[in-house]
Amino acid sequence: xxxxxxxxFSNVVEKLKRVKKLDExxxxxxxxxxxxxxxxxxxxxxxxxxxxxxVKQKLVGQEVIKGLNAGETVxxxxxxxxxxxxxxxxxLEKAEKPPTIIMLVGLQGTGKTTTAGKLAKLLKSKGYAVxxxxxxxxxxxxxxxxxxxxxxxxxxxxxxxxxxxxxxLTEKVxxxxxxxxxxxxxxxxxxxxxxxxxxxxxxxxxxEKVHPTEILYVADAMQGQDAINTAEEFHNRLGLTGVILxxxxxxxxxxxxxxxxxxxxxxxxxxxxxxxxxxxxQFHPDRIAQRILGLGDIQTLMExxxxxxxxxxxxxxxxxxMSAEFTLDDLKEQLQMIRxxxxxxxxxxxxxxxxxxxxxxxxxxxxxxKIEAIINSMTPEERANPHIINGSRKRRIARxxxxxxxxxxxxxxxxxxxxxxxxxIKKSGKMKLPFNMPKLPF
Amino acid sequence: xxxxxxxxxxxxxxxxxxxxxxxxxxxxxxxFEDIEIALLKADVGVKATEEILDFLRKESKKRKIKEGxxxxxxxxxxxxxILKKCEGKLELGxxxxxxxxxLGVNGSGKTTTIGKLAAQFTKEGKSVVLAAAxxxxxxxxDQLEVWAERSGARIVKHSQGADPAAVVYDAVNSxxxxxxxxxxxxxxxxxxxxxxxxxxxxxxxxxxxxxxxxxxxxxxxxxxxxxxxxSINQAxxxxxxxxxxxxxxxxxxxxxxxxxxxxxxxxxxxxxxxxxxxxxxxDLQPFEAKxxxxxxxx
Numbered sequence: 001x002x003x004x005x006x007x008x009f010s011n012v013v014e015k016l017k018r019v020k021k022l023d024e025x026x027x028x029x030x031x032x033x034x035x036x037x038x039x040x041x042x043x044x045x046x047x048x049x050x051x052x053x054x055v056k057q058k059l060v061g062q063e064v065i066k067g068l069n070a071g072e073t074v075x076x077x078x079x080x081x082x083x084x085x086x087x088x089x090x091x092l093e094k095a096e097k098p099p100t101i102i103m104l105v106g107l108q109g110t111g112k113t114t115t116a117g118k119l120a121k122l123l124k125s126k127g128y129a130v131x132x133x134x135x136x137x138x139x140x141x142x143x144x145x146x147x148x149x150x151x152x153x154x155x156x157x158x159x160x161x162x163x164x165x166x167x168x169l170t171e172k173v174x175x176x177x178x179x180x181x182x183x184x185x186x187x188x189x190x191x192x193x194x195x196x197x198x199x200x201x202x203x204x205x206x207x208e209k210v211h212p213t214e215i216l217y218v219a220d221a222m223q224g225q226d227a228i229n230t231a232e233e234f235h236n237r238l239g240l241t242g243v244i245l246x247x248x249x250x251x252x253x254x255x256x257x258x259x260x261x262x263x264x265x266x267x268x269x270x271x272x273x274x275x276x277x278x279x280x281x282q283f284h285p286d287r288i289a290q291r292i293l294g295l296g297d298i299q300t301l302m303e304x305x306x307x308x309x310x311x312x313x314x315x316x317x318x319x320x321x322m323s324a325e326f327t328l329d330d331l332k333e334q335l336q337m338i339r340x341x342x343x344x345x346x347x348x349x350x351x352x353x354x355x356x357x358x359x360x361x362x363x364x365x366x367x368x369x370k371i372e373a374i375i376n377s378m379t380p381e382e383r384a385n386p387h388i389i390n391g392s393r394k395r396r397i398a399r400x401x402x403x404x405x406x407x408x409x410x411x412x413x414x415x416x417x418x419x420x421x422x423x424x425i426k427k428s429g430k431m432k433l434p435f436n437m438p439k440l441p442f
Numbered sequence: 443x444x445x446x447x448x449x450x451x452x453x454x455x456x457x458x459x460x461x462x463x464x465x466x467x468x469x470x471x472x473x474f475e476d477i478e479i480a481l482l483k484a485d486v487g488v489k490a491t492e493e494i495l496d497f498l499r500k501e502s503k504k505r506k507i508k509e510g511x512x513x514x515x516x517x518x519x520x521x522x523x524i525l526k527k528c529e530g531k532l533e534l535g536x537x538x539x540x541x542x543x544x545l546g547v548n549g550s551g552k553t554t555t556i557g558k559l560a561a562q563f564t565k566e567g568k569s570v571v572l573a574a575a576x577x578x579x580x581x582x583x584d585q586l587e588v589w590a591e592r593s594g595a596r597i598v599k600h601s602q603g604a605d606p607a608a609v610v611y612d613a614v615n616s617x618x619x620x621x622x623x624x625x626x627x628x629x630x631x632x633x634x635x636x637x638x639x640x641x642x643x644x645x646x647x648x649x650x651x652x653x654x655x656x657x658x659x660x661x662x663x664x665x666x667x668x669x670x671x672x673s674i675n676q677a678x679x680x681x682x683x684x685x686x687x688x689x690x691x692x693x694x695x696x697x698x699x700x701x702x703x704x705x706x707x708x709x710x711x712x713x714x715x716x717x718x719x720x721x722x723x724x725d726l727q728p729f730e731a732k733x734x735x736x737x738x739x740x
Contacts, residue, residue, distance in 0.1 A: 036488050042670035045482045109549025109666065109693075113580075141588060145581030148602070152580075193551075193721060194696030220549065224485035224670025226698035247548065250633035252672040275548075275578075275636075 022062045022070060030074035031056065034293070041253030041292040044228045047262050055081050079289055086257060086285035090242060090267035095213040098183045099131075101174070103210070104244075105203055105234055106218035108191035111246035113142065115218050115272060116188040117149035118280035119244075122270075123184050124155055131182045133158040133173040135206060136190035137166050146188050153277060156180060166190060167205045174210050187212065195230055200237045207238055216242045216269060221254035228259040235264045245288075246272035249279065257288045326422060328383040328415060332375045335368055373401035374411050386412055463739070465510035469502060473510055477517065484701030484738055485670050490708060494520060518735055524704055525731035530688055530713020534624070534659060539571065539617040541625045541650055541657040545643060545680055546664035548631030551692035551718060553582065555664050556626045557589030558718075558726040564594045568623040573613030574599035575606035575646060578630035586628055593723075596622070606630065606642065607649040614653045627658070634679035643684050660687050662715060667693045667700035677706045692718035695725070699738055 031052050038048045055078055065073045094100050102119065104112050116132050123130045132150050134157075136142035143159035150157035158173035170187070177185045189206065192199045207215065217231055217240045234240060243260050248271050257268055268283045375383065377400030382389050389397070389412065398405045463480045464473070474495060481491040497520055498513065507513055534540040542559075544552045553576070560570045572595050576582035583599050590597035598613035610627055617625045629646065632639035650657050663686045665673050680686050689712050694700050703714065714729040 039482060039488045040671055042485075042672070045479050107668075109551065111549060139585075141581040141584035144584055145579070148580035193693050220669075222547070222666075222669045222672040224668060224673075224698060224702065225483045226485075226668055226696070227670075229697055247633065250547070250635045250672065251675055252670075255670070275633075 020064055020070075022059050022064065022073065024056075024060055026070050027056055027059050027074060030071050034075065034078055037293055038255065038258070041255035041258075042222075042224050042227070043255035043292065044225055044259040044263070047228065047259045051081075051085075051258070051262060075293070079293060082258065082289040082292065083285050085261050086289055087261060087267055089282055089284065090269050091282075092269065093213050093241065099178060099185045100183065100214070101185050101187060101210050101212040102214040102216060103187045103189060103203075103207065103212035104216050104218055105189050105238060105240075106191055107195075107220075107230060108139070108193050110191065110218045110220040111272060112191055112218045113146050113149065113188050115244055115246060115270075115280075116146060116186045117153060118272060118277055119270070120150065120155045120184075120186055121153045121277050122280055123186075124153060128183045129181065130184045130186065131156040131158060131177045131180060132186045132188060133170075133177055134188045135166050135170045135173065136188060137164050137169060138190045138192075142188075142190070149277070156182070166202045167209060170206045171209055195233045200233070204237055214241045215239065216244050217260075217266070218244045218246060219256055219260065221245045221248045221256060221271075222250065222252040223256055227256045228263055231256070231260050231264060235266065240264065240266050242267050242269040244268070244270045244272065245283070248272060248291075249274040253291050254288055255292055258292060326419060328375050328378065328386055329380075331415060331418075332372060332383075335372060370401075370403055370407060371411055374398075374403055374408055377401040386415060463514070465514040467510050468508055469510055469513050473513065474499065477513075480739075481701065484699035486701035487671050487674065487705045490705040514739065518739060521704065521735040521738070522731050525707055525714075525734060527711060528689075528703070528707040528714045529729060529731055530715050531728065532660060532688070532715050535656075537654070537656055537659070539614070539622045539625045539657075540659045541614055541617075541627065541654065542660045542662060543627045543629065543647065543650070543658040543684075544662050544664055545629055545684065545686070546631060547633050547666075547676060548579075550631065550664045550666040550669075552576075552631065552664045553585050553589065553628055555690050555692060555716070555718065555726060556586070556628050557593060558723045559716075560589060560595040560626055561593035561723040562726065563624055569621075570595035571613055571617045571622050571625045572597045573610050573625055573627040575609045575613075576628050576630040577602055577604045577606050577609065582628070582630070595626075607645050610646050611649050611653065614650055614657070618653060634676045634683075640679070640683040647684060660715075661685060662688045662690055663712070665689055665691045665702075665706075667691045667718070668696065668698035670702065673702045674705050674709065677710055677712060681710060681712065686712055688713050688715040690714075690716045690718065690726075691729075695719040700734075701738065703734070 035048055035052060038051070039045065043051075058081070059074060059077055062073070062077065064070050065076060068076060092100075092102070104116055104119075106112050120130045120132050132146055132155060134143040134146045143161055147157035147159055156177070158176050160169055160172055163169040163172060174185065174187075187206075187210070189203060190199065215238050217234050219227065219231060231240075231243070243266055245254055245257055245268055248254055260266060261268065268288075271281060271283050273279045273281060374397060377397045378389070382393065382397075389408075394405050394408045398408050463476045477498065478491055478495055481494060482488070486494070494517070498517060501516060502513055505516070507516065532542075544556055546552045556572065560572060563570045570593070572586055572590050574583045574586045574597060576586070577600060580602065583602060587597055587599070589595070598609060598616060600609045600612075606629065613625055613627065627646070627650075629643065630639075632643075634640065647658065647661070661684055663677060663680050665676065669676070677686070677689065689706070691700055691703060691714060694717050700717075706712065707714070716726050717729050717734070719725050719727060
């Protein structure tokens, strides 16, 4: 089982497998690796220290969780604690009397303007009358960038390029926006490369003038140790009501989420997950916690626990696989299970014996959607007995799923191969967990 | 030049004075711990920090160092030794126009860096062409246009959403026929994890090479100095995709220290061509290991 965990935590797990109850020494050993993981995720050094000191108190004397060893237990408990700190999902507040003014603040280059567009789109899709306004008098073409975005979303945009005073500009655009009877106005403010007095003054004055319901701090998930100092400065001057984390579509771990939550106590409300305007979602603490610690590891733990607790279900699936009764419906179910666990690439890395080989593999998640669509377009009978699928059935399935006959053929061929592989494995008797698929169908 | 880079860096660092390492007095374990925290805080990263501390512990024993001040010199020496290897200058070569391609993730400061560099070149009397190949971000072209006006460079642009390779083709082609000195290519910011966007960069490069086989003379990765451990991944991935020849690190005038340069330099050995220490045109300055380390520790 130990090869399932990535290198990061292998030390803890290796060393601490025999301990039954968590004592201080065991915990200290485990915390070393966790400290490393947190620092690599750019969690602020001081926050890491405080966090680990706090959890250590809670861990001493804990029983080792059934199905896990001591090192794994510590990791699991830390994960729970991270979830705890990252907090509940926090919805946007609404003003008693519309419009609700949402002010976005943050440094330059964190993605404020793009975020303004994304948030506008999200609110619009929920049926609100949204407008965006820019108060940035500094950066060349900032207002135009916002309006280009607004145009593509189809929401009104308020700018005034002739006004060079940010506070006056804000008054003007808000007044203008209010006349249009909007329910929400998103205010994109100027950023600077760094905190400076002038900017803070400007923002404080704007706040004073328009009394925003939400002041959201836009933070780049890639930011390093200094990130928390900046966020703190903004919070002290403006009283932030929430944070939006951007650029989480890269491989940055977003340790700033933990720093911000721990130091400022402000909820993280949204995350930006891509370049497209719809790549924007409500914050899910579990995903960030997994990311900060190293996703694969945690999911492995979850599965192991699942396997320990819910042995029956796992056995049932294993039996099915071994008896080669594995139908297309089962395949679909497995794919859905896998997809619900997170990015496939990370998941694949944990499959025993596969992890190392697919280090650089890129998985096109669309393939999964395609496979599901194809299976969905089959009748129950076809799913149970794929061999009855003839030419005209294939044509119907391809049409129904929006794919080609070639795609259908490919899937059927791969399914056949999988079954063959499973028979082989059955003979060697190695199959235990439901996720140990010998070969994924792509 | 040296003094002003150092001053600006130091000015930024003064804001975080409370984090200074107390080198005064004798060496003890708590001093090592303070150094460790200071390095981690500067975004040097766990691995490089551990290596540096190992070195300090061993070397200070070997050299029988007792005083904190001496340890500070040893630390400086080590950091300078690491970074010295990465001091680099922009190489324009003989051929005209010299094409310089700029890459980086979103918001790292590519367009601003290009603007400042264009201004510096035109001041030297060179004729500069800006290729607006960031056709993705709304208003990126406008922003570059403002810089073209400010610096007196010529801009070649298409509309938003156009094929960036086509923009680059036009820019290089026109610079070639008009006899311009330098072409600076602004590309769209892209996260290094987006494979198709990395492929697009390769296409841009191939387009340049169709017109001028020995160009781009430099492929510059612009890194944001406030980014943490992810900048190592960025540098690695961009280097693999496009053979980066140099790094510009921006936003170092704030309180972030840009310590991630240390592992980047150790692991990848990419020359650092400039650092950005402010918003003015002359705040884009050559990188000097010594000044950088002094600022990091002063």
